[in-house]
Amino acid sequence: MIQDIGNHTYHVEYHPVPLARDGILLSYQGRKVLVRLTGDKEFVYPRHADYADIGEDQFRWLFAEDRAQFYLAKEALPERDGFTYVSINFMRAARPRYLAFAGIAGLSLHNWYSNHIYCGHCGRPMVHSENERMVHCDHCHTMIYPRIxxxxxxxxxxxxxxxxxxxxxxxxxxxxxxxxxxxxxxxxxxxxxxxxxxxxxxxxxxxxxxxxxxxxxxxxxxxxxxxxxxxxxxxxxxxxxxxxxxxxxxxxxxxxxxxxxxxxxxxxxxxxxxx
The missing domain is CATH 3.90.79.10 (Nucleoside Triphosphate Pyrophosphohydrolase)
Structure with a gap:
């Protein structure tokens, strides 16, 4: 199944790592994800070195697979240098599988972050917790965790x-x-x-x-x-x-x-x- 990624390990523990040049970037436009196709069903994601002109504050740490760190682009990155947006359904049969799974998991988190910029109770901006994957409102103390x-x-x-x-x-x-x-x-x-x-x-x-x-x-x-x-x-x-x-x-x-x-x-x- 899509989450079966062989010898690779998906690390969902919330331990953010500062963005480096080899950090893997996940960028979405609706239900499309930014990749470079390297074969019929093969692909790679951009790394920060490919978009070094965009400031580190425009990316949010998501999770790790083995020692590879994945980061979410807060705004959709531009297509360039062979990187283009493809339907997320491409990932159902894409290779390598561990990267395909990362793209799907990243989409879920992208949607969650995008839908909780403001508090649904009082309308104030939400604040990201430094200790766990949660956003909270400092005004009415609403706390929101990812929806499953x-x-x-x-x-x-x-x-x-x-x-x-x-x-x-x-x-x-x-x-x-x-x-x-x-x-x-x-x-x-x-x-x-x-x-x-x-x-x-x-x-x-x-x-x-x-x-x-x-x-x-x-x-x-x-x-x-x-x-x-x-x-x-x-x-x-x-x-x-x-x-x-x-x-x-x-x-x-x-x-x-x-x-x-x-x-x-x-x-x-x-x-x-x-x-």
Missing amino acids: CPAVIVAVRHGDKLLVSKYAGREYKNIALLAGFAEVGETIEETVHREVMEEVGIRVKNLQFYKSQPWCFTDTLLFGFFCDLDGDDTLKVDHGELATAGWIDRKDIPEDTEKASLTMEMMTLFKQGVY
């Missing part, structure tokens, strides 16, 4: 068939498993039952937690569950959420070429008869 939204990915089995869907109104057009966000006051298991009922009108049983995945494209922490159909297999599709939904045979599940998402990993395990 819990959600479920649900693989509903019916013998040798799996329930798959296509999202309505989304950029991603391939088949996927059912998914949805947890609501206030419910357990993650209750989310599974509710989302399946709301989206396709069926009941499920035998919930089995598989694994979780940070999905920074949408600031989400995904919880993957396998489960079985409980009763009638007739689907009542909510077309406000889903374009289509239906049962698919194991043998007809497509190959996972990106190896980025929890959804495709779970579908592949069902295809292989593991789950």
Whole structure:
């Protein structure tokens, strides 16, 4: 999956390091990130040496991978010297994987910082904590931490068939498993039952937690569950959420070429008869 970065280690501990010439820069325009393409799916990010004319105060430390330090450009850097903005979805299959993951994690933090320049309670400018990743208001004492939204990915089995869907109104057009966000006051298991009922009108049983995945494209922490159909297999599709939904045979599940998402990993395990 996208966060599996091999022998590299993602250091999220908040220990800012002063910007040096070899500091890696992450710059965003909407959902685009600045890179230099070095191959079909290969790329590099700019380093501070590539933008040495821009002052150090225009960058914010984000995190580290191994000893490489990553910094966020507070304002979008200009395209030059082969560096250009590409869709963040490029990172789903890009190489090297550890850099692709950094770009996605950086986007989530970029959006969080951008959305909390001012206090949502009193409107004063927010102040960045020197001790942790948090912004606070010195006037009303509001404190804001990065937003992470819990959600479920649900693989509903019916013998040798799996329930798959296509999202309505989304950029991603391939088949996927059912998914949805947890609501206030419910357990993650209750989310599974509710989302399946709301989206396709069926009941499920035998919930089995598989694994979780940070999905920074949408600031989400995904919880993957396998489960079985409980009763009638007739689907009542909510077309406000889903374009289509239906049962698919194991043998007809497509190959996972990106190896980025929890959804495709779970579908592949069902295809292989593991789950």
